[in-house]
Amino acid sequence: MSRFVLGVTGASGVVYATRTAMYLQRFGHEVTLIVTHPGKQVLEYEGQSALYGYSKDVCNVDDFFAECASGSADYAGMAVVPCSMGTLGRIAGGTSDNLLVRAADVCLKERRPLVIVPREMPYNLIHIENMKRVALAGAVVIPASPQFYSKPATMEELVDTVVAKILKHLGVDATQVATVAHAWGGV
Template sequence: MQKRDQSITLAFTGASGAPYGLRLLECLLQSRGKVYLMISAAARVVFVQEQTLTLPGNPKACGDMLRAHFGVDESKLEVLGKEEWFSPVASGSAAPRQMVICPCSTGTLAAVATGMSNNLIERAADVVLKERGQLLLVPRETPFHAVHLEHMLKLSQLGATIMPAAPGFYNHPQSIEDLVDFMVARILDHLGIEHQLLPRWGYSNPTHKNMSNDNEA
């Protein structure tokens, strides 16, 4: 039986940012007990556009494809349909304590903020909030208008973590993959998962050393 504290819920929704979601899934599969994955219809459209990756609409077929792609079995990855109400993620008695929506569309953001629970992604997020678990949302939109910001504030006040897909440049990224890894690394940090995706900021940073030497002079 899968232990709840070793599993995590992950959802892809229809915002731009498919590379973030796919890389995060890869890292979670390497480090966690099991990933329960949900993919919205809009997310599948985005994945075709941004990753040239066609994700089957049938959850079983999609699970088979992704497990083959990442070289894992059903004990590591289970893809759930939008109305699988008897799945573990739908109940506070069985759902993982951590969930990430990456990328998170503003529509999903609004639905979670208002407790809509019209599909399994929204219900799973609602469960994590009501059980005082850890919910991370990674919106990718710009600019944000007042309604977006109000929903983010409301979710933050409920205990969720809002992590806009805004990679930093202080580590001198050399590729799109470096930018993706920056965001995924920050997500993993908040989940308490060790990684080697990028060096950590600190006194070993060459720029910091140079600045310190200049100040001493």
């Protein structure tokens, strides 16, 4: 069993977070959830309250006393799903001005997996530069770009083509990830 931080921002696509948390829980891992204030509004708007049920702990985004604010806590990694351009910029700038951004900063400094799933279109140069910056600092940038060549029959199957990549780069066991990717032929 490993513990993972899942950060959810006010970008569209909260279903990616819901299904990431669902699989982590199914595979016996624990999810510590942090949702930004805009993230809460978009989560509700997109009808993704099931996400809370897949999370062991839900941290207040303003609570810097939460365990995941410290490098001493034994988290295996973190995913920011979906990641708004605002939060991407804050992570790239090292601002650590809320718990989500601080937890991401901790992952980078402790050399733990940090998966960032940006969601915006089109990107401006600031977005692209910020992606470059976090990638150089050690994050893995996985755009919310599902693939269609496996002919996914449902939205969930389509979403899972991205979710499998997130789980893989968090370091989840390959045989477990394979069960997510099974329907579409590999990660």
